[in-house]
């Protein structure tokens with residue numbers, strides 16, 4: 001199973017967003033409240049890719065509206081990236097969780113789910129055509145850079161656009177111009193023992209991403 005059957009060919013962002021509401025490309029749609037697609041327009045020069053919507057995002061229908069989003073926007077500001085110049089999305093578009101009493105506990109999406117949801121991501125890249133794509137954490141890195149990529153070792157570097165990530169219907173975009181940079185996920189910074197150091201690391205990496213805009 002994959003999202004490919006649900007992605008309309010040649011669709012613009014609004015059409016993609018609308019179609020994604022009905023995606024059943026993996027089983028994650030069954031328990032989640034709704035598809036959380038993205039925020040931002042096609043003119044954005046920076047694409048930010050998170051893991052999946054969290055509890056708050058699942059209820060509100062928008063990416064990065066919880067605590068991780070607050071931290072991310074602060075870090076973007078500190079790195080000199082205008083939030084209006086960003087398009088924010090996730091590698092996986094439905095919230096994966098297990099229930100524990102009344103609480104919904106986040107679960108990391110597995111390889112099959114990441115792979116299933118990837119056609120949405122590629123369709124988004126083709127429409128936005130960014131200068132730089134920032135992958136936040138291991139799940140997003142896996143979606144774009146493959147399972148052997150290690151964020152902890154290869155973070156903060158501007159990498160060439162991976163050939164495997166060309167949109168199947170649109171080989172012209174964003175190949176050749178877009179760069180990819182991996183960094184820590186904002187939620188990992190919120191959990192870190194030494195939050196200040198982890199936060200500074202995120203800002204440093206985002207500054208490298210910002211340098212690709214000059």
Ligand code: URA
Nearest residue numbers: 050051052053063064
């Ligand atoms: N974490 C993510 O990766 N994405 C969101 O949208 C929210 C939290």
Ligand code: SF4
Nearest residue numbers: 023025026093094117
């Ligand atoms: Fe479709 Fe992705 Fe949701 Fe799975 S997680 S149902 S592939 S949108």
